[in-house]
Amino acid sequence: MSKIFDALKKADHLREAGVVEPALDEAPAAPSRSSAETATAVVEEAPVLPAESGPVEEPQPEQVRSERPSNLVSLRISALSPVFPFEDVHSRAAEQYRIVRTKIMHHPMQPRSIVVSSATSGDGKTVTAINLAAVLALKQDFQILLIDADLRRRDVSQVLGIPEKPGLANVLKGECGLDDTLLQLEQFPNLWILPAGVADRNPGELLASPRWRDVVMECKHRFNYMIVDATPMAAVADFDLIQVACDGVILVVRPDHTDRKTCMKALETMPKDKLIGSVLNCVEDWFLYKGQSYGYYKG
Numbered sequence: 001m002s003k004i005f006d007a008l009k010k011a012d013h014l015r016e017a018g019v020v021e022p023a024l025d026e027a028p029a030a031p032s033r034s035s036a037e038t039a040t041a042v043v044e045e046a047p048v049l050p051a052e053s054g055p056v057e058e059p060q061p062e063q064v065r066s067e068r069p070s071n072l073v074s075l076r077i078s079a080l081s082p083v084f085p086f087e088d089v090h091s092r093a094a095e096q097y098r099i100v101r102t103k104i105m106h107h108p109m110q111p112r113s114i115v116v117s118s119a120t121s122g123d124g125k126t127v128t129a130i131n132l133a134a135v136l137a138l139k140q141d142f143q144i145l146l147i148d149a150d151l152r153r154r155d156v157s158q159v160l161g162i163p164e165k166p167g168l169a170n171v172l173k174g175e176c177g178l179d180d181t182l183l184q185l186e187q188f189p190n191l192w193i194l195p196a197g198v199a200d201r202n203p204g205e206l207l208a209s210p211r212w213r214d215v216v217m218e219c220k221h222r223f224n225y226m227i228v229d230a231t232p233m234a235a236v237a238d239f240d241l242i243q244v245a246c247d248g249v250i251l252v253v254r255p256d257h258t259d260r261k262t263c264m265k266a267l268e269t270m271p272k273d274k275l276i277g278s279v280l281n282c283v284e285d286w287f288l289y290k291g292q293s294y295g296y297y298k299g
Contacts, residue, residue: 073193074186076161083130083159086138097135100279104136104225111247111276113216113226115149117239119263121232123254124281126155129229132250136225137191145182145223148196149242150231151203157195160185167197171215172206178218192223207241216245233266248276255280 077083085093104111116129133146148156149168157164166181183193199206206212219226228246231238243249249270253263267275 071182071184072186073162073183077159081159082127084134085131086134094135097131100132101135103277104132107248107276109248109273109276112220112224113228113246113248114276115228115230115239115243115246115249116252117230117243117249118232118252118254119234119258119266121235123232123252123258125232125252126150126153126159126229128250128252128279128281129227130156130159133191133225133227134188136227137188139190142190142224143192143222144190145192145194145219145226147194147219147226147228149207149228149238151196151199151206151238152231152236154196154198156193156229160193162193162195164195165197167195168215169197169199169203169206171197172209172211173199174211178215194219204237204241207238212241213245233270234262243271243274247274249274250276251278252281253278254282257282 085097087094104114114132116125116132118125130146133144136142137144146156147168148154148164150156151169154164154167157167162183162185166176168181170176171178171181178194181194181197183195185191185193216226226246228242230242233239233251251263251267251270
């Protein structure tokens with residue numbers, strides 16, 4: 001994450017010195033094609049910007065706009081945050097997320113809209129959802145959407161330090177369209193965010209409306225993959241309303257934290273054809289563990 005924080009610090013210094021940064025051109029619309037690509041070996045440790053179609057003309061002073069596109073936002077996260085672990089110091093965690101990415105892309109169900117949830121709160125579902133979306137976005141030709149469908153907590157915006165409204169709740173209420181809410185991350189151009197927004201009534205009623213299915217269908221036409229951060233399975237009825245419109249579910253389990261009985265009950269009630277797999281979060285190395293890196297990566 002050091003490269004990201006260096007870029008943010010440089011931008012802050014420029015703003016304090018009164019230097020106006022050239023605005024980026026209008027962000028490209030997310031593609032409407034489906035993804036037929038297979039997973040390949042990935043060696044990059046940072047997002048790869050799309051290739052330039054031609055030489056870039058140096059903007060003249062009168063051509064420089066003082067405002068960036070309204071849908072482009074910059075990350076504001078702590079250096080200690082567990083999100084985006086894709087540099088050498090976190091190489092082992094990064095490699096595990098890449099393994100999950102490969103398993104998703106090669107899954108027989110070919111899921112493209114994936115719900116990330118947990119049996120109870122505190123298992124790390126939001127961080128897992130963010131990192132899964134980010135590792136998919138490292139693929140240069142992919143456009144990825146991360147949806148914060150936990151309308152009760154709205155943790156995605158808090159973790160990333162981005163605006164939380166307008167968002168999904170506003171779309172479901174008919175107050176705005178999808179294009180009015182999508183945010184593109186400046187440091188991850190292939191990663192888009194649909195914040196939760198603020199619900200002024202029971203979120204379950206909003207998610208039960210036909211608009212939720214319409215949002216999922218529209219996003220499927222525009223993005224290669226969708227990662228949906230949902231409420232915990234056992235907490236409220238929202239999870240069932242969310243997953244019914246999506247292709248599959250990933251269950252996040254945290255050793256020494258997840259309640260075993262609650263987890264087993266969640267697995268029993270989940271539709272068996274929707275479970276893609278589970279992710280173990282915050283796993284400490286066993287004292288007899290021996291890494292099997294074979295020199296391919298550090299860790």
